[in-house]
Amino acid sequence: MVLAYLRRIGSLHTNPVYRFAHEYSVGRRNYSARGSTLEQAVAAFRSVVGEDGVSLGTAVRDQHGRDESMHRCCPPDVVVWPCSVEEVSALAKICYQHQLPIIPFGTGTGLEGGVGAVKGGVCFNLGKMDCILDLHQEDFDVTVEPGVTRKALNASLRDTGLWFPVDPGADASLCGMVATSASGTNAVRYGTMRENVLNLEVVLADGTVIHTAGRGRRPRKTSAGYNLTNLFVGSEGTLGLLTKATLRLSGIPEAVVSAVCSFPSVQAAVDSTVQLLQAGVPIARIEFLDDVMMDACRCYSSLPYVVAPTLFLEFHGSKSSLEEQVTVAEDITRGNAGSDFSWARDAETRERLWKARHDAWYAALALRPGCKAYSTDVCVPISNLPQVVVETKRDLMQNHLTGPIAGHVGDGNFHCLMVLDPNDADEVQRVHQFTERLARRALALDGTCTGEHGIGLGKKALLCEEVGPQTIKVMHSLKAAMDPANLMNPGKVL
Amino acid sequence: MVLAYLRRIGSLHTNPVYRFAHEYSVGRRNYSARGSTLEQAVAAFRSVVGEDGVSLGTAVRDQHGRDESMHRCCPPDVVVWPCSVEEVSALAKICYQHQLPIIPFGTGTGLEGGVGAVKGGVCFNLGKMDCILDLHQEDFDVTVEPGVTRKALNASLRDTGLWFPVDPGADASLCGMVATSASGTNAVRYGTMRENVLNLEVVLADGTVIHTAGRGRRPRKTSAGYNLTNLFVGSEGTLGLLTKATLRLSGIPEAVVSAVCSFPSVQAAVDSTVQLLQAGVPIARIEFLDDVMMDACRCYSSLPYVVAPTLFLEFHGSKSSLEEQVTVAEDITRGNAGSDFSWARDAETRERLWKARHDAWYAALALRPGCKAYSTDVCVPISNLPQVVVETKRDLMQNHLTGPIAGHVGDGNFHCLMVLDPNDADEVQRVHQFTERLARRALALDGTCTGEHGIGLGKKALLCEEVGPQTIKVMHSLKAAMDPANLMNPGKVL
Numbered sequence: 001m002v003l004a005y006l007r008r009i010g011s012l013h014t015n016p017v018y019r020f021a022h023e024y025s026v027g028r029r030n031y032s033a034r035g036s037t038l039e040q041a042v043a044a045f046r047s048v049v050g051e052d053g054v055s056l057g058t059a060v061r062d063q064h065g066r067d068e069s070m071h072r073c074c075p076p077d078v079v080v081w082p083c084s085v086e087e088v089s090a091l092a093k094i095c096y097q098h099q100l101p102i103i104p105f106g107t108g109t110g111l112e113g114g115v116g117a118v119k120g121g122v123c124f125n126l127g128k129m130d131c132i133l134d135l136h137q138e139d140f141d142v143t144v145e146p147g148v149t150r151k152a153l154n155a156s157l158r159d160t161g162l163w164f165p166v167d168p169g170a171d172a173s174l175c176g177m178v179a180t181s182a183s184g185t186n187a188v189r190y191g192t193m194r195e196n197v198l199n200l201e202v203v204l205a206d207g208t209v210i211h212t213a214g215r216g217r218r219p220r221k222t223s224a225g226y227n228l229t230n231l232f233v234g235s236e237g238t239l240g241l242l243t244k245a246t247l248r249l250s251g252i253p254e255a256v257v258s259a260v261c262s263f264p265s266v267q268a269a270v271d272s273t274v275q276l277l278q279a280g281v282p283i284a285r286i287e288f289l290d291d292v293m294m295d296a297c298r299c300y301s302s303l304p305y306v307v308a309p310t311l312f313l314e315f316h317g318s319k320s321s322l323e324e325q326v327t328v329a330e331d332i333t334r335g336n337a338g339s340d341f342s343w344a345r346d347a348e349t350r351e352r353l354w355k356a357r358h359d360a361w362y363a364a365l366a367l368r369p370g371c372k373a374y375s376t377d378v379c380v381p382i383s384n385l386p387q388v389v390v391e392t393k394r395d396l397m398q399n400h401l402t403g404p405i406a407g408h409v410g411d412g413n414f415h416c417l418m419v420l421d422p423n424d425a426d427e428v429q430r431v432h433q434f435t436e437r438l439a440r441r442a443l444a445l446d447g448t449c450t451g452e453h454g455i456g457l458g459k460k461a462l463l464c465e466e467v468g469p470q471t472i473k474v475m476h477s478l479k480a481a482m483d484p485a486n487l488m489n490p491g492k493v494l
Numbered sequence: 495m496v497l498a499y500l501r502r503i504g505s506l507h508t509n510p511v512y513r514f515a516h517e518y519s520v521g522r523r524n525y526s527a528r529g530s531t532l533e534q535a536v537a538a539f540r541s542v543v544g545e546d547g548v549s550l551g552t553a554v555r556d557q558h559g560r561d562e563s564m565h566r567c568c569p570p571d572v573v574v575w576p577c578s579v580e581e582v583s584a585l586a587k588i589c590y591q592h593q594l595p596i597i598p599f600g601t602g603t604g605l606e607g608g609v610g611a612v613k614g615g616v617c618f619n620l621g622k623m624d625c626i627l628d629l630h631q632e633d634f635d636v637t638v639e640p641g642v643t644r645k646a647l648n649a650s651l652r653d654t655g656l657w658f659p660v661d662p663g664a665d666a667s668l669c670g671m672v673a674t675s676a677s678g679t680n681a682v683r684y685g686t687m688r689e690n691v692l693n694l695e696v697v698l699a700d701g702t703v704i705h706t707a708g709r710g711r712r713p714r715k716t717s718a719g720y721n722l723t724n725l726f727v728g729s730e731g732t733l734g735l736l737t738k739a740t741l742r743l744s745g746i747p748e749a750v751v752s753a754v755c756s757f758p759s760v761q762a763a764v765d766s767t768v769q770l771l772q773a774g775v776p777i778a779r780i781e782f783l784d785d786v787m788m789d790a791c792r793c794y795s796s797l798p799y800v801v802a803p804t805l806f807l808e809f810h811g812s813k814s815s816l817e818e819q820v821t822v823a824e825d826i827t828r829g830n831a832g833s834d835f836s837w838a839r840d841a842e843t844r845e846r847l848w849k850a851r852h853d854a855w856y857a858a859l860a861l862r863p864g865c866k867a868y869s870t871d872v873c874v875p876i877s878n879l880p881q882v883v884v885e886t887k888r889d890l891m892q893n894h895l896t897g898p899i900a901g902h903v904g905d906g907n908f909h910c911l912m913v914l915d916p917n918d919a920d921e922v923q924r925v926h927q928f929t930e931r932l933a934r935r936a937l938a939l940d941g942t943c944t945g946e947h948g949i950g951l952g953k954k955a956l957l958c959e960e961v962g963p964q965t966i967k968v969m970h971s972l973k974a975a976m977d978p979a980n981l982m983n984p985g986k987v988l
Contacts, residue, residue, distance in 0.1 A: 138768050138877035139906075161772065181717040192715050194724070195689050210968055213942070214961040219873040220905045221686050222942040223675040223728050225949060225957050225987060226969045230688070230724035234717050251774040274632050278655065280745040280812070282776065318774070318822075321815045328812075379713040383632035411714045412633075448707070448716040455719060463719050467708040474704055474976065475720045481975035482968065493719060 037098045038077055041122070044094040045080050053081045064105055064115065064123040068170070070374045070422070071113030071457050076103055076123035083128050085201060085209060085243040092241065093207035095122050101490050102205065104237040106176030107149060111375055112456025114180065114236050118491040124241055126175065132156050133244070140249045141198055141218050146175035146242055153247075162249040165190035168452065169358075175242040180454040181234030185357075188277075188410030189284040189316065190250055192452070193233050200232050201244035205483040209243070218246050231478070236454050237489035239482045253284070253316035257326060258350045259341040261333045262308040266290065266393075267386040268336040269309045273409045274382055275332045281325050285314035286410040287357050290393065293364070293404035293417070297356035300363035305356055306339065311409070312357050314350075360406045364417035367402055371419045376403075376435050378442035379413040379451025388441050392416065395437060399430050413451035436462070455493045463493070531592045532571055535616070538588040539574050547575045558599055558609065558617040562664070564868045564916070565607030565951050570597055570617035577622050579695060579703060579737040586735065587701035589616050595984050596699065598731040600670030601643060605869055606950025608674065608730050612985040618735055620669065626650050627738070634743045635692055635712050640669035640736055647741075656743040659684035662946065663852075669736040674948040675728030679851075682771075682904030683778040683810065684744055686946070688727050695738035696726055699977040703737070712740050725972070730948050731983035733976045747778070747810035751820060752844045753835040755827045756802040760784065760887075761880040762830040763803045767903050768876055769826045775819050779808035780904040781851050784887065787858070787898035787911070791850035794857035799850055800833065805903070806851050808844075854900045858911035861896055866916045870897075870929050872936035873907040873945025882935055886910065889931060893924050907945035930956070949987045957987070 045054045055061070056078050065075035077100075082088045095102050101121025108115060117123060130147035137160050144153060151171045154163050168177060168184035176182075178200065183192035190196070198220070199213040211217070212228035232239055263269040266288075273286055289297065289310045298305040311333070315325045330341060344350040356363070365373050380388050389405060396403045396416070407414025416438065420431050439449035439462045449455075449462040464472050476494055479486070539548045549555070550572050559569030571594075576582045589596050595615025602609060611617060624641030631654050638647060645665045648657050662671060662678035670676075672694065677686035684690070692714070693707040705711070706722035726733055757763040760782075767780055783791065783804045792799040805827070809819045824835060838844040850857070859867050874882050883899060890897045890910070901908025910932065914925050933943035933956045943949075943956040958966050970988055973980070 136875060136877065138772075139875040140771065141875070181721070183715055187715060191689070194715075194721065195685070204968075208964050210965045211962065212965065214937075214965065216940050217937075217942060217960065218875050218940050219907075219936075219942045219945060220876070221677055221681060221688075221873055221907060221945050223871075223944045223946050223948045224942045224953070224960055225728075225966075226733075226972060227675070227688065227724045227728055228965065228968060230721045231972075234719075234721050239720075251772055253774060277634065278632075278745055280747060317815075318818055320818050321811075324812055324814050377717075379715055381630060381633040381635070381712050382714070383630065413713075413715060442713075443708075443711075446710050446712050448711060448713045448718045450717045451713060451715050452717050454717045459718075466711065466718055468705065470702050471704045471706065471708065471722065472719075474698075474722060477975040478720055478725075478972060481971040 037100070041094050041098045041100055042078055045078070045091055048087055048090045048094070049080055049082055053083070055079045064108070064125065065117055067108050067110035067113060067115050069111045069113050069456070069458070070372060071116055074116035074118050076117035077120045079123045079125055081125050081128050085203065088124065088203045088241055088243050089207045089209050091122070091124065092203050092205065095487060096206045096485070099485060099487065101487050102241065103489050104179065104241045106146060106173030107171065109170035109172045110176065110180060110456065111377070111453040112450070112458050114454060114456040114489070114492055116457060118457065126173070126243070129243065135160070136218070137162060139218065141246055142249055143244055143246045144174050145244060147173055149173050150177065157249070161252055163252050164196070164247055165250050166193055166196055174247065175245050178233050178242055178245050179235065179237050181452065183408070183411070183452045185285045185287055185408055187408060188286060189282060194230055196248045197229055197233055197245055198248055199246035200229055200242055202232055202240035203243055204240045205485065205487045220248070234454065236456065236493050238479060238493050239488060255317065255319045255322050256350065257315045257322050258344040258353050259313045259326070259329070260310060260353055261313070261341050262306040262310045262339045264308065264337050266309050266389045268338065269311050270382065270385045270409060272311065272333045272336045272338060275336070276329060277410065279328055279332065281328050282317065283313060283325070283410060284316040285312065287312040288405070288407045288409035288414065289356065289360065290389065290405040293360060293406050294356065296363040296367050296404050297359060300366045301355050301359055303355065312354060357406070360404070361417060364404050364419050368419045368421070370421070372422045374418040374420065374431065375453070376416045376418060376438055377413070377450050377453040378439055378447060379411060380442050380445045380447030382409070382412040384445035384447065385409065385412050385414070388445055388447070389414065391441055392438055395434060399434055401430060401434055403434070411451065412447070440465070457492060460494065532594070535588050535592045535594055536572055539572070539585055542581055542584045542588070543574055543576055547577070549573045558602070558619065559611055561602050561604035561607060561609050563605045563607050563950070563952070564866060565610055568610035568612050570611035571614045573617045573619055575619050575622050579697065582618065582697045582735055582737050583701045583703050585616070585618065586697050586699065589981060590700045590979070593979060593981065595981050596735065597983050598673065598735045600640060600667030601665065603664035603666045604670065604674060604950065605871070605947040606944070606952050608948060608950040608983070608986055610951060612951065620667070620737070623737065629654070630712070631656060633712065635740055636743055637738055637740045638668050639738060641667060643667050644671065651743070655746055657746050658690070658741055659744050660687055660690055668741065669739050672727050672736055672739050673730050675946065677902070677905070677907070677946045679779045679781055679902055681902060682780060683776060688724055690742045691723055691727055691739055692742055693740035694723055694726050694736055696734035697737055698734045699979065699981045714742070728948065730950065730987050732973060732987050733982055749811060749813045749816050750844065751809045751816050752838040752847050753807045753820070753823070754804060754847055755807070755832045755835050756800040756804045758802065758831050760803050760883045762832065763805050764876065764879045764903060766805065766827045766830045766832060770823060771904065773822055773826065775822050776811065777807060777819070777904060778810040779806065781806040782899070782901045782903035782908065783850065783854065784883065784899040787854060787900050788850070790857040790861050790898050791853060794860045795849050795853055797849065806848060851900070854898070855911060858898050858913050861898070862913045862915070864915070865913045868912040868914065868925065869947070870910045870912060870932055871907070871944050871947040872933055872941060873905060874936050874939045874941030876903070876906040878939035878941065879903065879906050879908070882939055882941070883908065885935055886932055889928060893928055895924060895928055897928070905945065906941065934959070951986060954988065
């Protein structure tokens with residue numbers, strides 16, 4: 001039915017997975033009346049950022065209308081490239097004056113359609129603001145502009161003995177990671193973005209510049225007033241444009257050891273995880289791949305992996321503390337019928353060992369050449385993980401879907417890497433229904449419909465189910481208080 | 495001048511440190527018109543919680559009008575004792591109908607005057623709601639009602655291998671600790687309340703019940719919608735009444751070792767701290783006491799402490815990992831001219847060793863019998879700690895004030911335990927001016943005016959200086975969105 005509707009309204013972009021396309025179109029229709037407004041705004045933008053700082057080109061707009069998800073491309077009407085917070089503020093003021101939607105853009109590596117301009121408007125590409133500012137080595141903090149990516153920051157920190165450990169996989173911009181409350185493989189040890197942001201500079205919808213914890217402040221903890229910093233973490237661009245983030249850094253571990261271990265069942269792998277955490281082993285990464293995922297990795301990488309539920313582990317610490325962590329881990333996994341560990345102590349072997357995990361996306365895609373991949377994201381209390389994984393695997397099988405599972409099992413967070421033919425409307429529909437069932441299964445087990453990808457476009461209805469109507473009402477009231485004209489990334493989250 | 499004003503307006507309570515008394519009185523005067531409203535409300539309260547659940551007695555009201563700070567007692571007009579969230583909601587609805595202020599009360603162990611009924615109103619004593627609910631050992635989480643204290647929770651967890659590590663010293667209620675964003679000695683390893691709350695049940699000003707992350711949800715991480723949980727952490731009762739908190743638990747460490755080490759200078763002690771953190775030693779506590787504090791402790795406890803800047807350290811881990819932590823710590827402190835460690839491995843010796851730190855408050859009071867103590871609270875980036883401590887000690891000396899220093903140095907957070915004669919108006923004034931200078935000194939060094947006590951009554955002006963007028967405006971807009979009639983703990987934070 002959704003697809004029939006889409007065919008009717010026409011103007012389809014390249015990708016027919018249109019879960020929320022009817023919502024996009026509503027805003028769009030109203031928007032066309034703003035043509036002359038846009039022209040005036042564009043002239044004003046040029047006066048701020050020059051000719052080169054503004055683009056109306058179709059190809060450029062298309063590039064900015066989508067992320068790495070399966071959501072339809074929704075190009076903005078114009079893309080701007082500010083170079084400073086002053087320019088961001090000036091541009092936002094113009095948008096405010098003309099009531100044009102504002103969509104922040106980092107690297108476009110999001111997974112829930114957060115950058116789509118569903119109501120048209122102005123895409124702020126923040127990539128030119130890529131300075132690393134104010135590194136305080138002794139205090140383990142650094143301030144970055146929004147265009148700085150995770151890898152660029154870590155490259156610049158290489159000789160300091162410090163690093164920023166939050167690692168969602170993609171080389172996302174750090175402010176984009178703030179916006180989606182990203183996390184990834186290291187979160188079990190180092191926390192998510194929520195725990196690693198000390199302060200944010202934000203441009204509000206009307207162009208006002210604020211510092212959530214006060215300008216230049218970077219104490220490791222504070223009880224001063226409302227925690228605005230964490231209100232912006234995970235706000236997905238709907239409350240303001242992030243123009244600076246002060247981040248907490250960690251010491252690079254003296255030594256790192258990785259290991260792989262296979263199990264006879266999902267339950268055995270998860271039981272091992274729980275026992276490792278209970279034993280106080282300060283494990284840095286503990287990643288789960290199911291048998292289907294391991295099979296895909298084996299075929300893709302030609303490595304001699306066992307096709308069974310598998311844990312990829314990584315230990316960080318001093319050399320001698322690692323020995324102990326590893327001994328405890330081996331005892332625990334053996335007690336759960338785990339295989340002997342494959343070990344990796346040097347960087348090269350470690351890289352080879354983790355290849356399966358890092359290549360999971362491509363390995364999944366290789367299962368069905370010519371298809372597209374779409375990563376789901378749910379998170380449940382760890383003890384509910386075996387049930388949700390077993391039920392999900394049954395669901396996939398019953399519905400003839402390809403969806404190998406990979407997860408940050410120490411946090412109860414996992415993904416099905418759905419591989420589907422975007423031209424097969426029936427399969428698209430079945431994947432859509434499956435992902436909704438998966439999210440509801442997580443909700444039924446005290447979990448969340450998203451552990452780290454965010455709500456974006458695709459999970460707004462699920463968010464309502466997750467938190468309930470009264471809590472949604474509070475979220476709406478906060479949004480209305482901070483952005484009364486609904487200009488900031490409209491149509492996302494709520 | 496302030497004191498003269500206070501004498502003029504009369505009706506002084508027992509304590510003459512009236513820093514913000516002029517503000518209290520403004521609300522109070524307006525309030526007297528609400529007499530008959532109050533009578534009607536009280537009758538309605540009784541229909542909800544019975545005769546025993548409501549008190550208008552002067553002594554009871556006085557008990558509820560102050561915390562452990564030096565702020566003047568501001569008794570509420572009535573105290574109610576609900577036994578369930580339904581009763582809290584029903585009582586809040588009555589308050590909303592009659593536009594009566596609502597002040598949540600836990601254990602009254604706050605330090606910034608958060609419970610004072612500065613505009614009169616209804617104190618909600620939540621002490622009867624003291625059930626520990628839904629312990630999930632495998633998932634390291636537990637849900638508690640607002641009357642459960644930190645020690646009560648840890649006593650009930652004793653046989654589970656788990657504990658709740660946030661330790662502000664006082665046996666505060668856990669929801670009170672949520673409200674003030676408490677932390678304390680273990681925060682350097684285990685985080686503050688911000689990092690240890692998964693979900694909150696909250697009764698809003700109009701009686702609506704919400705669950706910040708959705709009813710019953712307890713994933714270890716989530717990116718679903720705005721982070722309401724952390725908006726309520728540290729909101730000091732100004733946004734809603736907390737009626738349940740789902741908390742993250744930690745594994746009880748296999749072994750614990752404590753040590754004490756003295757230094758020739760503040761700089762040497764702080765340098766050791768920074769180097770310990772940089773070396774990745776996962777230290778559980780690292781507390782700093784200055785020479786004045788150590789002298790007070792030596793006199794009070796008759797223990798052979800050295801009168802010098804001193805670090806109290808605690809290491810948590812497995813037995814062998816502790817050996818390594820300790821070796822590294824000894825190397826580092828020796829490199830900074832620290833004394834040999836005094837060690838404590840068994841619980842009894844550890845308790846004796848930590849006596850100085852635990853008794854700091856009483857040791858400070860014993861410096862001047864008959865006086866009162868008042869604990870300041872600032873937090874700066876660690877590298878700025880030596881400067882702020884040295885300048886603060888000079889300030890204390892120049893102004894003839896008694897203020898030994900104790901601090902959670904791993905977080906850059908420290909307190910001056912001001913000992914003063916509350917009947918000496920001049921000294922009261924000098925202490926007041928000193929604490930404001932101290933806060934501004936922290937602000938000038940990228941820090942915050944409160945690391946863990948909160949803003950309460952005493953630091954509202956400092957909060958404005960700290961975050962700036964635009965950020966304050968955003969905080970006001972959030973408060974107005976969630977509590978438009980300003981009924982929730984009015985006069986606090988903003």
